[in-house]
Amino acid sequence: MSDFAVRKDWMPFCLPDVTDAEVEAIAAAVRSGWWAKGPRTIEFEKKFAEYVGAKYCIGLNSCTAALHLALVAAGVGPGDEVITTPLTFAASANTILHVGATPVFADIDEDTGLIDPDEIEKKITRKTKAIVPVHYSGLAADLGRLYQLCDAHGLFLSEDAAHAVETRYHGELIGHHPRGAVSYSFYATKNLACGEGGALITDDEELAHKARVLSTHGMSAGAWNRYGKGGSWRYDIEEPGYKYNMFDLQAALATVQLERMDDMQRRRFEAVKVYEEAFAGVPQLRLQKTPDYCHHSRHLYILRIVPERLTISRDQFIEELKARNVGVSVHFIALHTMSAYTKRFGFKPEDFKKAYDFSESEISLPLYSTLGAENAAYVAQAVLDIVKKYAK
Numbered sequence: 001m002s003d004f005a006v007r008k009d010w011m012p013f014c015l016p017d018v019t020d021a022e023v024e025a026i027a028a029a030v031r032s033g034w035w036a037k038g039p040r041t042i043e044f045e046k047k048f049a050e051y052v053g054a055k056y057c058i059g060l061n062s063c064t065a066a067l068h069l070a071l072v073a074a075g076v077g078p079g080d081e082v083i084t085t086p087l088t089f090a091a092s093a094n095t096i097l098h099v100g101a102t103p104v105f106a107d108i109d110e111d112t113g114l115i116d117p118d119e120i121e122k123k124i125t126r127k128t129k130a131i132v133p134v135h136y137s138g139l140a141a142d143l144g145r146l147y148q149l150c151d152a153h154g155l156f157l158s159e160d161a162a163h164a165v166e167t168r169y170h171g172e173l174i175g176h177h178p179r180g181a182v183s184y185s186f187y188a189t190k191n192l193a194c195g196e197g198g199a200l201i202t203d204d205e206e207l208a209h210k211a212r213v214l215s216t217h218g219m220s221a222g223a224w225n226r227y228g229k230g231g232s233w234r235y236d237i238e239e240p241g242y243k244y245n246m247f248d249l250q251a252a253l254a255t256v257q258l259e260r261m262d263d264m265q266r267r268r269f270e271a272v273k274v275y276e277e278a279f280a281g282v283p284q285l286r287l288q289k290t291p292d293y294c295h296h297s298r299h300l301y302i303l304r305i306v307p308e309r310l311t312i313s314r315d316q317f318i319e320e321l322k323a324r325n326v327g328v329s330v331h332f333i334a335l336h337t338m339s340a341y342t343k344r345f346g347f348k349p350e351d352f353k354k355a356y357d358f359s360e361s362e363i364s365l366p367l368y369s370t371l372g373a374e375n376a377a378y379v380a381q382a383v384l385d386i387v388k389k390y391a392k
Ligand SMILES: Cc1ncc(COP(=O)(O)O)c(C=O)c1O
Pocket: 061, 062, 063, 064, 065, 088, 089, 091, 092, 134, 160, 162, 163, 184, 185, 186, 187, 197, 198
């Protein structure tokens, strides 16, 4: 290694942002004695709907649950095709398989990593029922184009907004008066985190009712309060539903995190500024572009190496970062290359070449609100040290 001074401690790829407010909120929820779905979940649902500017929010135990419920509630099922991106986490496409439909991948835009609407258009058939775009890394998918495609072909839009708390499209938050359903994740690594958790947002009353009922076994709405004084022990099972609801300990954390969003986001942006300034103009590195219409939530910091300009591979680059005590990740290993998908559909890596090339050259650097400019500067120097050592 060069004269680069390697820090003593391991720098984690991600850490949650914990203050006394989170600890006190959890303690209060535990002491309240209401541990399952209850008043705190209802309060969070109300606040999150208000925050994004939508009519309905259903608090759930994951974004996966929200993506699944959106398709079930929209009536997508066997024989239908649903278009999504291969540059995503398994949940976006697994849930299409869970409803018995067929996931159809459309390739990405190589500058952003977002699903390409022109590629979607090519994949639309008479069987297509829905589109599941991913607001990848915190960029907004091109919703204007997606609305046009949905209108022209009568398709349901289920936005995967796992990365998109704070993402804006033409100045409005994702989830602001949505067309179909929007699914969020509050998993431990997300901008708004509560360990495990998610939400489904919609302006469609019928869809909201169906998703809410399906999220608690198909019990009639309000059954969560059947043990309370104002509640009733009698309930109906309207549909054979799922056990997907959020509960009050999650909601306690999520509510505090929602209140702290501005401060947490500000600190994410400080770290991003350090990265952007350090990497600008380095020919061995390729930075993610942000479309003009979009405000990036900075959920992930996406760095790509330019393989032709380095003597080491992306995987070796990651090992070099680890040797410098920097924890990194890859978002994502292209989904069409995963064995569950190659076995079922016979995909080859080059079938979605842009997603594959993106995935093979990408490194996600540490990015979280407690990272701090000093740590970000260390990461940036580590990257530049590797570039210097292995530049072609
Ligand atoms: C793009 C995307 N969609 C969906 C999910 C699933 O989220 P959850 O873990 O809340 O189910 C994730 C998880 O990270 C994701 O990255």
